[in-house]
Amino acid sequence: MNRNDQQLYYTQPANEWEEALPIGNGRIGAMVFGSISRERLQLNEDTLWSGFPRDTNNYEALRYLKQSRELIAAGKYAEAEALIEQKMLALNCQAYQPFGDLFVTWLNAPEQAAGYKRGLDLETAVAFMELEADGARYTRQAWVSVPHQIFALTYRSEGKAMDLEASFSLPHPSNSSSSSQDYTIEGRCPTHIADNYFGDHPYAVQYEEDRGIIFQSKLRALSDGSVEYTAEGIKVKDATYVYFIGSIATSFTAFDEQPHQHYSLLSKDNLAVLDAIKGYTYEELMDAHRLEHQRLYKRMSFTLGRAEEGHELPTDERLARYKQGAMDLGLESLYFNYGRYLLITSSRPGTQPANLQGIWNHRVQPPWNSDYTTNINTEMNYWPAELLSLSECHEPLLQMIEELAETGARTAKIHYKAEGWVAHHNVDIWRMSSPTGGHPSWAFWPMGGVWLTQHLWERYLFHPDLDYLKEKAYPLLKGAAQFCLDWLIEDEQGQLITSPSTSPENKFVYDQGKVSSVAQASAMDMTLIRELFEHVIEASELLNEDEPFRTELSAALEKMVKLKVNDKGLLQEWDVDFEEHEPGHRHVSHLYGLYPGTTIQQPELIEAARQTLGSRISHGGGHTGWSCAWLINLYARLGMKEDTYTFIRTLLERSTYTNLFDAHPPFQIDGNFGGIAGMAEALVQSHRESIELLPTLPEPWEAGEVSGLMARGGFKLSIQWEDSKLTEATILSLYGKPLQLSYKHSIVIIDETSGISYNGNEVIETVAGHTYRVQLA
Incomplete structure (x- = not known):
């Protein structure tokens, strides 16, 4: 090494x-x-x-829910926003010390x-x-x-x-x-x-x-x-x-x-x-x-190319040269390994999850309370956990979700008269689940719990253990889905929508210059709920239980409003095609279904997502560290090699301190974790039916090797490449699931349930003359 x-x-x-x-x-x-x-x-x-445990719920909020929906239905968005701000929010969360x-x-x-x-x-x-x-x-x-x-x-x-x-x-x-x-x-x-x-x-x-x-x-x-x-x-x-x-x-x-x-x-x-x-x-x-x-x-390693000029320099000098345009693939692999190190040292079984600053904070009054911000940042912290063979480091977040479901059940009943459980934009050690105080553009967002449940499902996909699914994940997934069923309402066309609805921290322009953040059926809301329902339905089928609930979710999916593409070819952020208030906004929430979600798969939606990314970036998007990291993952999913590498470089050049901490600015650790997740996403993807090898390999990464990456289905991979071509891949099956590999659009299927057995010494000649060694645990 x-x-x-x-x-x-x-x-x-x-x-x-x-x-x-x-x-x-x-x-x-x-x-x-x-x-x-x-x-x-x-x-x-x-x-x-x-702080200490306290009731942060707003017992008056429910009284104004119907009125807020009526204002939104009448197109009085700013009035609805003002009502929510005055009557439906609660207290600020506490701060990490x-x-x-x-x-x-x-x-x-x-x-x-x-x-x-x-x-x-x-x-x-x-x-x-x-x-x-x-x-x-x-x-x-x-x-x-x-x-x-x-x-x-x-x-x-x-x-x-x-x-x-x-x-x-x-x-x-x-x-x-x-x-x-x-x-x-x-x-x-x-x-x-x-x-x-x-x-x-x-x-x-x-x-x-x-x-x-x-x-x-x-x-x-x-x-x-x-x-x-x-x-x-x-x-x-x-x-x-x-x-x-x-x-x-x-x-x-x-x-x-x-x-x-x-x-x-x-x-x-x-x-x-x-x-x-x-x-x-x-x-x-x-x-x-x-x-x-x-x-x-040491579960995994990652090395790129050969040493360039300057690789022996101190880290701050290497970074300074890099920011001036020098190539330093070793610095990029150092950044990757540093991100793994940060997750190992900030999140261990039995500890609290990594917060906005991991576990490192020197202020009594830290930025954004150094809390758990669940409209992107907390989730981004754990994007690399399963992928990089660090599932133990994922456990504190999964435990927090279990605890949050307890406090969130009371909030769901008190604020919305809903079953299941809900969480909003900010969470602290006391598992505050109510809306925080502040502006509705960020404080009113009852989808935090829904997004968090994706981590339960991802844990199962990477480690397909039915006991875990039945005992831990499914009850929490079901509780979040129960809330969503109660939260959805019918519009005038009989479609199911969310209202009030926000798209995290963003606003829109309507009615000749009015500005609001509150409308109905944001793309983020509908995508999160759709994917949650699909996960619960699949889990129910795997466990062979809860058929009536499964049927109810399937019926709701049929009625839910779908994503739309506007006249400019962009994915609409809300159900109505509003004018963008900030075309270069740092959040790209309406692209959730591309990454980390999986439901943007139709060619027209993929193209709209591509155009939407281009529009955001042309107006200055991706200007914060974590936002830039999200772009890496999105472009990796799109298979756009040049753009993926552009934003890897941008993350290091523009949003990295000399100790390699991510600069929001100020310091937030989510950019470190999101960045390395995107780098791994360029090497292996497994969110579709097959495991794709080197799907978005950046051209400067023409030679390298990685070992210990995980893929959904319970596979551990080691791959090597030279001259931007795959030379060898070793795949270890941990759960005996059927394996489907893809490389440069060629596919090989190895169905372990067919009775064919392989061992580590057998060589399978597969696609394009490349070699795969398949091992069974």
Whole structure:
């Protein structure tokens, strides 16, 4: 494996947060700055949120639903929008919180140093720093362990002793103390952050003594020098090595339980973690961390071409050259591998899902609350999970959907007198399912839960396990479909539509200059519901149950309004062909059925989608990081190689910080995850009946290899290509499903149910003279 696409490195410390390097174990995260004399680890813990369980539903909303529909039917869209804003929205969700900072001051640091280097090794999930001064060599490592649930910052010296002081600094009310074996910091999260989602002025932050999440960290130092613990921190003298090892505990227990207020319980939890590692050497702890990370990370590999000029340069210099037009395929594969690393380190079984910033946030008042924004961003975070053999990393999102169905059932009844469950645009750790406060263009969107259910179905498609479908996925899919059946209404032509309806965050122009975001039957609504109904019908057939409900859904599908193409050849975003308010809008919600959905398959709709993309982009669309990432996936699905690669380059050139974080701007991690999903989509697609190999291979990617990609149906693939031609593919069947392969429009079908068996040594000569080895698990 090429080291140049497995390591980020720099020749100077980070000055800004967006230059620091992320480490994490899904629960605990840290940004490592690599400063010489005063190291900073900015710490996070994924259950640190403002607020507490509360009823956010608006008990008056239902009273105005009929009136809003009547206004829309009469073409009084702006009046309906105003009514919804005033009467049918609810409270803002809560915000993800930083823990604080660990600072380590090197008291006798050299005034001048040589050979400085800091970096992040993606294969080991270790951030490092090294330098030389006065004949001595100094190294640092920082990492966060999954097996032992600790964070570590280590110092080593070869030649001279070090004097160090470590202390925490928190942005919250806090107290510190010490014992003979550890230094402790305790803090409290705010209970409220005022409803100011997009405002320019600071949020109002409120702390209460008897409510909200409390937290604690204990830090220990293992060293060959002298160690002193005080209430101000840890002092270490005359050391050639120091291992700072810490644990974090919070009082969060569940989304529907009040956080406890007992620091003694947090202390007990932290001591249990730290005492459990007493019998291990540092090397053993590091090895356990590294092996667990590599268990997921080494499932796949991705390499492009040969090394270009500049591949040995520091990452920031490589990126700068790339932004000036230089070719660097190694940087593109580094970006891909970095995205895999970020998902592994921000989302693990038993943790919270990756939010807008993964798990890395340094603000008490983060942009967009660093929440779960379910009109694209949360879903985009998990587009690559199944595809890149990281199904375990998908589990936190699937668990959140299960929890959201509980809160969403109450919201469905209270807001809409509907069965099933609903979720809107913003979700937090308390699984808020009601509309947020704000403007209807984004706050009123009862399709969040419907979109999330696609992840349940995708999980089944990649891992066709009927027990999972029956016990986990189907009840949640059915609940979302029950809500949609109640939400749909008949229009004057007897067609089923949604009303009120929005297309996420977009607006339209009508009646000679009036502007609104509220109408009926947006393409996004109808596509989401159509695909959900189709998934539930198929699941019902597979499980051989719920035939009456299946029949009801089939009847509804027949009556649902269909997508339309307007006179300009564009896909209509609403049922009425309104004038676009922002022709270059960042959302392309009406193209959901192309990607990540699958229902845009008819030639006329595909062509309309192509024209719609071209129109959006010609007016400035794709200007945010995540929006650009979506374009990569859409063009990959369309088989448009040049455009796919154009937006891969655009994502790195225009929307990437020097630490390779996605720049919305500001930082949002969805662009990283959406970007690598699109890169994989160019190599393998399996959303139709066959597995398509290299369907949208960009011309600059003329040579490469990838192993460990997953395809729907439960297949694991490794493929190689030279001169833009497939040279070899190995497909491992994990579930014994029939296999249909496609390459350059030629198809081979291998029906494993026919009794024909293959093994890894048998070669099947198939399409166009290319070789496939098919293996059965």
